[in-house]
Amino acid sequence: MNNFELHNPTKLIFGKGQIQKLKEQLPKKAKILLVYGGGSIKKNGVYDTVKQNLSEYSFVEFGGIEPNPQFDTLMKAVSIVRTEKIDFILAVGGGSVIDGTKFIAAAANFRGNPWDILAKGTTVKSAIPFGTILTLPATGSEMNSFAVISKGNEKLAFGHPILHPQFSILDPKITFSLFDRQLNNGIVDTFVHTTEQYLTSSINTPIQDRFAEGILLTLIEEADKVMKLKDDYDSRANLMLSATMALNGFIGIGVDQDWATHQIGHELTALYGIDHARSLAVILPSLLRIQKETKKDKLVQFASRVWNIPTTDSDTMIEKAIQMTEDFFENLGVPTKLRFYKIPKQDFPKITDAINKHFSGSLGENQDLDKTRILQILEAAY
Amino acid sequence: MNNFELHNPTKLIFGKGQIQKLKEQLPKKAKILLVYGGGSIKKNGVYDTVKQNLSEYSFVEFGGIEPNPQFDTLMKAVSIVRTEKIDFILAVGGGSVIDGTKFIAAAANFRGNPWDILAKGTTVKSAIPFGTILTLPATGSEMNSFAVISKGNEKLAFGHPILHPQFSILDPKITFSLFDRQLNNGIVDTFVHTTEQYLTSSINTPIQDRFAEGILLTLIEEADKVMKLKDDYDSRANLMLSATMALNGFIGIGVDQDWATHQIGHELTALYGIDHARSLAVILPSLLRIQKETKKDKLVQFASRVWNIPTTDSDTMIEKAIQMTEDFFENLGVPTKLRFYKIPKQDFPKITDAINKHFSGSLGENQDLDKTRILQILEAAY
Numbered sequence: 001m002n003n004f005e006l007h008n009p010t011k012l013i014f015g016k017g018q019i020q021k022l023k024e025q026l027p028k029k030a031k032i033l034l035v036y037g038g039g040s041i042k043k044n045g046v047y048d049t050v051k052q053n054l055s056e057y058s059f060v061e062f063g064g065i066e067p068n069p070q071f072d073t074l075m076k077a078v079s080i081v082r083t084e085k086i087d088f089i090l091a092v093g094g095g096s097v098i099d100g101t102k103f104i105a106a107a108a109n110f111r112g113n114p115w116d117i118l119a120k121g122t123t124v125k126s127a128i129p130f131g132t133i134l135t136l137p138a139t140g141s142e143m144n145s146f147a148v149i150s151k152g153n154e155k156l157a158f159g160h161p162i163l164h165p166q167f168s169i170l171d172p173k174i175t176f177s178l179f180d181r182q183l184n185n186g187i188v189d190t191f192v193h194t195t196e197q198y199l200t201s202s203i204n205t206p207i208q209d210r211f212a213e214g215i216l217l218t219l220i221e222e223a224d225k226v227m228k229l230k231d232d233y234d235s236r237a238n239l240m241l242s243a244t245m246a247l248n249g250f251i252g253i254g255v256d257q258d259w260a261t262h263q264i265g266h267e268l269t270a271l272y273g274i275d276h277a278r279s280l281a282v283i284l285p286s287l288l289r290i291q292k293e294t295k296k297d298k299l300v301q302f303a304s305r306v307w308n309i310p311t312t313d314s315d316t317m318i319e320k321a322i323q324m325t326e327d328f329f330e331n332l333g334v335p336t337k338l339r340f341y342k343i344p345k346q347d348f349p350k351i352t353d354a355i356n357k358h359f360s361g362s363l364g365e366n367q368d369l370d371k372t373r374i375l376q377i378l379e380a381a382y
Numbered sequence: 383m384n385n386f387e388l389h390n391p392t393k394l395i396f397g398k399g400q401i402q403k404l405k406e407q408l409p410k411k412a413k414i415l416l417v418y419g420g421g422s423i424k425k426n427g428v429y430d431t432v433k434q435n436l437s438e439y440s441f442v443e444f445g446g447i448e449p450n451p452q453f454d455t456l457m458k459a460v461s462i463v464r465t466e467k468i469d470f471i472l473a474v475g476g477g478s479v480i481d482g483t484k485f486i487a488a489a490a491n492f493r494g495n496p497w498d499i500l501a502k503g504t505t506v507k508s509a510i511p512f513g514t515i516l517t518l519p520a521t522g523s524e525m526n527s528f529a530v531i532s533k534g535n536e537k538l539a540f541g542h543p544i545l546h547p548q549f550s551i552l553d554p555k556i557t558f559s560l561f562d563r564q565l566n567n568g569i570v571d572t573f574v575h576t577t578e579q580y581l582t583s584s585i586n587t588p589i590q591d592r593f594a595e596g597i598l599l600t601l602i603e604e605a606d607k608v609m610k611l612k613d614d615y616d617s618r619a620n621l622m623l624s625a626t627m628a629l630n631g632f633i634g635i636g637v638d639q640d641w642a643t644h645q646i647g648h649e650l651t652a653l654y655g656i657d658h659a660r661s662l663a664v665i666l667p668s669l670l671r672i673q674k675e676t677k678k679d680k681l682v683q684f685a686s687r688v689w690n691i692p693t694t695d696s697d698t699m700i701e702k703a704i705q706m707t708e709d710f711f712e713n714l715g716v717p718t719k720l721r722f723y724k725i726p727k728q729d730f731p732k733i734t735d736a737i738n739k740h741f742s743g744s745l746g747e748n749q750d751l752d753k754t755r756i757l758q759i760l761e762a763a764y
Contacts, residue, residue, distance in 0.1 A: 001397070001616065001619045001620070001623070002397070003396065003397025003398060003399075003400060004394075004396050004397060005393065005394065005395050005396070006393070006394040006396070007391075007392075007393035007394070008390070008391075009389075009390075009391040010389075011387065011388070011389035012386075012387065012388040012389070012635075013387050014385065014386050014387070014388070014635070014636065015383070015384070015385025015386060015636070016385060017385075018385060204616040204619075204620070205620075206596070206599070206600045206603065206604070206620055207596055207597065207600050207620060207623050207624055207627060209596075210592065210593070210595070210596025210599065210600070211592070211593050211596055213592070213596075214588070214589055214591075214592025214593055214595075214596060215589065217588070217592065218588040218589050218592070221588065222588070234383065234586040237383045237586075237636075238383070238586070238587075238588055238589060241383070241589050241635075241636070242589060245589060250632065253394075253396070253623075254396065254397070254619075254623070
């Protein structure tokens, strides 16, 4: 096991009707910026409940945060925070709204050009405190301190411990109004967040391995119910908790982490607008095939414990496990091949150039994914 | 799944040599009370490392916290905190030292008689901030806000969210100098902390179940290595992480919880001085037998997933699982029968009277363990 630190001060408030606890979480007399996305919260009743809870507060609204939240949009909110002297931000939405809020919170107090936080990795020193109400289980942003922000063809990550939400309220009933595409993307996103921390080196981490396998097994068991039963509380609760647990740091302690699937996937989203989760579904299986030697022990464990594949030679077990993972994504309605998106193969060097621009050195838990191997992954994913 | 809140702001710092990070965790210019137990830290080098880290601080020492920390001892430390104007406490030790520190931290700021915190459950409103260096993996106190304090024949629990340690440093190498009895007690304590939250009602909590099973399976796999290999870092690290994860709230979210084994066990410790973990090893198997109808679904799951017992009729599976649990404790060197401690059967009413005094109503996740059933458990445990 590697040395690690785990510090997650976000208060998670989970369950039916928990939005009613919003008021008691907010700092007294705060001037609040209410941030949301495209307006779905006005259809599912969340907006009204939030406004009732804010009745004693002075607040300003900022709607219209888009999927893959855009730097230019967020800078308009930063300007409001400064001119209106906002001292608390309430994010109501999915991962994009929460990621966007983290950037607004960090940029509002930043001296200099906030673009440097993303492009140069300049360290954030303070942030406007914020809380969230999650409407879409997927990114885990509700209980971590990371965010991904886009500008044109660039999609860049940043993070800092001070960017943990003070609280996050998760009511699984809110997910009843989600579309199929939001749900299957959420399942795939959670699955790949887990494998990025689990399918790496075998360094004797049985607790972390079993926590990760617990999330994967739960996703596999619950997926059908989540997709077919539109108002089944239990399966939505299990999905929502899985998504949070996959990326709140708990399964990542003391293990080697990969994240190459995300790094390659981000460029597919930035260049071609492929949904985040869908970019992961395309890359993961091929990455596992190309990296099957270095990930061998964990892939065999994954085959046995997650996919219940009988013990035989490791190559057969690994290929079967990858195939079952692909089938799982495809059966959810999420394509696993790049050709589905009609990206011409001659674009591959453009993709590797973008990766090279954003990430110095090679990718993966062993830093062994260089340009040649990434091209192999893209070929295999075609 | 039940509604829940999860808020654990303790910073966990885990791994080889991490005590060297102590200095950067301490508040600048704080006057510190250094609290420890019987002096084992002076033999294993921890005391010297801590003192080096405190060289720039003004600090006072308070040693001699005993197992099952005593109210009267702790009140002497409270007096020092007040007269010396201590503003940070550093606990170096196992669960007793950390539990004792929580009481010192709470009592020092308490207006009125601090005994009321324990005996009347009076709410704590503020506490001296504190951090810990854990030397013994067992109680989980290093990453939660609960404590158990003793006075004469009374052993009483209390807790408050403000009593989370600010940080806890866990170096598995510190455990190399522990005695067998400390290690096997720690394994049993961790096992029973987990079953108190896992072997309850089946209310569709697959994530929590698998996290709990992950801890139990890890304990079963690692126990032999922990006991036989005196300097095996990995098995000690896995035990230490298991102990923290078993009682930091992560596996307890959204599930029904029992704790009757602890409540009965505490009286055995208070009345007869039986080690905490040993009191649990005596009570758990018999409690599971008496409660096998209400815990049926989870006991079958426990038999199958934790003890790998082939599927047959539930009664056979459950009895086999309980038997294997007893064998696990006995093979570690921890007795599972009350007669080992030579407690006369005619004392049983005294034990149930003590339980009745400390816990109003019946015990267990369904509040169905009344005096009659507790007597049945004690009889079965004889």
